[in-house]
Amino acid sequence: SQKIEQNSEALNIQEGKTATLTCNYTNYSPAYLQWYRQDPGRGPVFLLLIRENEKEKRKERLKVTFDTTLKQSLFHITASQPADSATYLCASRDTGGFKTIFGAGTRLFVKA
Amino acid sequence: DAMVIQNPRYQVTQFGKPVTLSCSQTLNHNVMYWYQQKSSQAPKLLFHYYDKDFNNEADTPDNFQSRRPNTSFCFLDIRSPGLGDAAMYLCATSRTSGGANNEQFFGPGTRLTVL
Numbered sequence: 001s002q003k004i005e006q007n008s009e010a011l012n013i014q015e016g017k018t019a020t021l022t023c024n025y026t027n028y029s030p031a032y033l034q035w036y037r038q039d040p041g042r043g044p045v046f047l048l049l050i051r052e053n054e055k056e057k058r059k060e061r062l063k064v065t066f067d068t069t070l071k072q073s074l075f076h077i078t079a080s081q082p083a084d085s086a087t088y089l090c091a092s093r094d095t096g097g098f099k100t101i102f103g104a105g106t107r108l109f110v111k112a
Numbered sequence: 113d114a115m116v117i118q119n120p121r122y123q124v125t126q127f128g129k130p131v132t133l134s135c136s137q138t139l140n141h142n143v144m145y146w147y148q149q150k151s152s153q154a155p156k157l158l159f160h161y162y163d164k165d166f167n168n169e170a171d172t173p174d175n176f177q178s179r180r181p182n183t184s185f186c187f188l189d190i191r192s193p194g195l196g197d198a199a200m201y202l203c204a205t206s207r208t209s210g211g212a213n214n215e216q217f218f219g220p221g222t223r224l225t226v227l
Binding site: 004008034041042043044045046049089093099100101102103104105 | 203215218221
């Protein structure tokens with residue numbers, strides 16, 4: 001079945017460093033991937049979308065890459081701040097349908 | 113501000129007692145979704161509406177029903193909640209249901225507790 005997998009271990013980094021989160025997909029080839037931020041007890045908030053023919057996408061301190069060979073997307077937050085602490089979800093639509101598949105997310109902690 | 117609103121934010125019900133969660137949107141989006149999210153897990157799609165067209169996921173239990181009386185409102189009915197139904201329920205909207213433009217806008221969620 002089509003799956004999106006993210007590292008379940010929390011990522012702890014120091015303020016000012018670059019956080020890198022990984023999203024791997026299996027058993028399908030999504031046309032695009034989305035990244036969302038979710039704070040505890042809140043709904044996810046859309047951050048970025050990258051299409052399969054785009055190698056890289058940037059928005060302010062955020063950068064997303066899409067490697068169709070590795071079946072992987074990387075999500076980077078540069079100059080990280082404690083306010084960036086949250087869970088980051090990777091998502092995509094499954095082929096042939098309208099269902100969005102989410103990963104379970106990776107929890108990021110940025111220490112001051 | 114245009115948004116997705118969910119009420120209540122916290123709901124406590126008893127085992128087997130029907131409960132209804134509500135969602136409203138001011139975005140005028142065609143598509144509304146209901147997700148179930150358990151702790152540290154991915155949001156799991158239960159069903160979605162494209163306008164009045166209802167789409168149920170194959171693995172959504174019959175215990176879960178939904179109604180969309182108009183563009184703005186959508187309800188999730190749990191007919192006989194079990195302990196395993198305790199979760200965060202997220203409502204979301206999007207302009208379309210497919211393609212790269214289906215960025216989803218989520219409400220704050222309703223945390224359901226089943227006693």
